[in-house]
Amino acid sequence: MDGNGLNIAVIGYGYWGPNLVRNFFAAGANVAYIVDKDENRLAMAKRAYPTVNTTTDINHALQDTNVDAVAIALPVSFHYQIARMALLADKHVLVEKPMTKSRKSAEELIEIALRKNKVIMCDHTFLYTGAVKKIYEMISENALGQLQYFDSIRINLGLFQNDVNVIWDLAPHDISILSYITDEQPVSVSAAGLSHTKNNVENIAYLSLFYQSNFIAHINVSWVSPVKVRRTMIGGKTKTIIYDDVEPTEKVKIYDSSYTVSNDEANLFMVDYRVGDIYIPKLDTTEALKNMARSFCGAVTKSSKPESDYSIALKVVSLLEAAEKSLKDKGKEYKL
Ligand SMILES: NC(=O)c1ccc[n+]([C@@H]2O[C@H](COP(=O)([O-])OP(=O)(O)OC[C@H]3O[C@@H](n4cnc5c(N)ncnc54)[C@H](O)[C@@H]3O)[C@@H](O)[C@H]2O)c1
Incomplete structure (x- = not known):
């Protein structure tokens, strides 16, 4: 081992x-x-x-x-x-x-x-889940067509932290997943959020990440939701993934639905919808943290490159830092 x-x-x-x-x-x-x-x-x-x-x-x-x-x-x-x-x-x-x-x-x-x-x-534990590995695989094979959006909700009645706000606590999961599954890096970020406690540590926040291409990402994190939601939609030109981490087994569903836009003879804007099958892939169920521990040990003993290498960690921290500035500045867009 x-x-x-x-x-x-x-x-x-x-x-x-x-x-x-x-x-x-x-x-x-x-x-x-x-x-x-x-x-x-x-x-x-x-x-x-x-x-x-x-x-x-x-x-x-x-x-x-x-x-x-x-x-x-x-x-x-x-x-x-x-x-x-x-x-x-x-x-x-x-x-x-x-x-x-x-x-x-x-x-x-x-x-x-x-x-x-x-x-x-x-x-960054999520990079070692069967679900994220499958999503990575599908995007690498261009199975969704050109990526258009990433929309994630990560909310529950969470443990309020003293030393970091909800962005630093929960958004690392989404940002690391994004950095892993797409090569394109965001060019700017805007974040809005609020603290409802006297210590001014934000417990609810919304991040928007802007990219050079036609791709956009949005992340909602919160410690104050009565229900636990861990739901991410990743939309491509031809297919969309819905990743629901609260689902016990069918965490990833691929919707083969899309739309095409054209102009008719009178040059009127027309949208054609195509609703296809839903595919539920089988996922590796090994505990993510076991894979992560193996990956770290492999990096030490065999110099292998971990999925969660330091460059992803640096991207996550850089983005969180810019998001925090934006948060304190009422959602002003900050360049990365
Ligand atoms: N990867 C994940 O999914 C995941 C999940 C939960 C927490 N975390 C991370 O794990 C870290 C710890 O979180 P936690 O929820 O276990 O926190 P925690 O508060 O439950 O545990 C921290 C422990 O550190 C000890 N401690 C604090 N300061 C110390 C010091 N100076 N020297 C020695 N011991 C000290 C405390 O006594 C406590 O037992 C955080 O960075 C958190 O973001 C990661």
């Missing part, structure tokens, strides 16, 4: 950290340390994995020369500082999404990693 012989320290054992630990073991790696400032979380970790070293001091893991890599599942504000410490201690680094809170700090981490010949990768 890709993770064989690899010793990893997982930093942060809150909600997401345990998923990383479980999947690194599943990928064949050895989780040598679990680090958390909270002793109760460490006690839980020790109960689940009695042989793993647990500590509140990250330096124990960083100073251990047997540790090859560090996986960071801390709140976003800590990503840059801890990833930098780990790289400077000659460790490969996996950092949770989003990589950092600014483009400048992401660029600095990438520069250090390249200089030290270490892997730096961000866990």
Whole structure:
């Protein structure tokens, strides 16, 4: 397995950290340390994995020369500082999404990693789902015709974060998917959103991404919806994908419907509609995080290029930074 012989320290054992630990073991790696400032979380970790070293001091893991890599599942504000410490201690680094809170700090981490010949990768988990892999495959084969729009709703009664707003928390998923499935990059972004709490951290937002071609993307993210919606439409000239991540099995549906526009003899505008079949492809059901853990281990042990490589992470952070500026500026369009 890709993770064989690899010793990893997982930093942060809150909600997401345990998923990383479980999947690194599943990928064949050895989780040598679990680090958390909270002793109760460490006690839980020790109960689940009695042989793993647990500590509140990250330096124990960083100073251990047997540790090859560090996986960071801390709140976003800590990503840059801890990833930098780990790289400077000659460790490969996996950092949770989003990589950092600014483009400048992401660029600095990438520069250090390249200089030290270490892997730096961000866990954009959705790139490792069977659904997104299938969508990528179909778009690569031009099965939808020329792409026209991407329209995503990612809303639920979500956990309000203190250190980042809803854009930084949820939109990395959509932006990473977009960056993965299309080669074209947006040229500008406009974002509107609001905070309904005293801390002024926005809990609802709408992002519009503009492209040079006739493609447009829209993303709605929210922590205040009573229902959970994870629905993305990707429209092409001839077919449209509806990706519903809440669906247990039939997550991806391809609608073979389209329209053509022509002018009649009197030069009047005419639209012809074509309504065809709906195709539901079979998807790989391997847990995405297991694929992600394998991908990180493969990048370290075999120098293979991960789907979620640092260039996607940098695009995500750059776009989020511009979107945040636009948000504070009442939706003004910001160039990328
Ligand atoms: N890829 C995904 O789909 C996905 C899903 C959820 C969360 N995440 C990401 O995972 C990261 C963690 O999120 P979470 O929901 O697990 O947060 P969390 O608050 O549940 O857990 C964070 C843990 O870090 C510990 N911690 C905080 N500061 C620390 C420090 N300085 N030193 C040591 N330990 C410290 C806390 O005690 C806590 O146990 C975030 O970046 C988030 O965006 C990713």
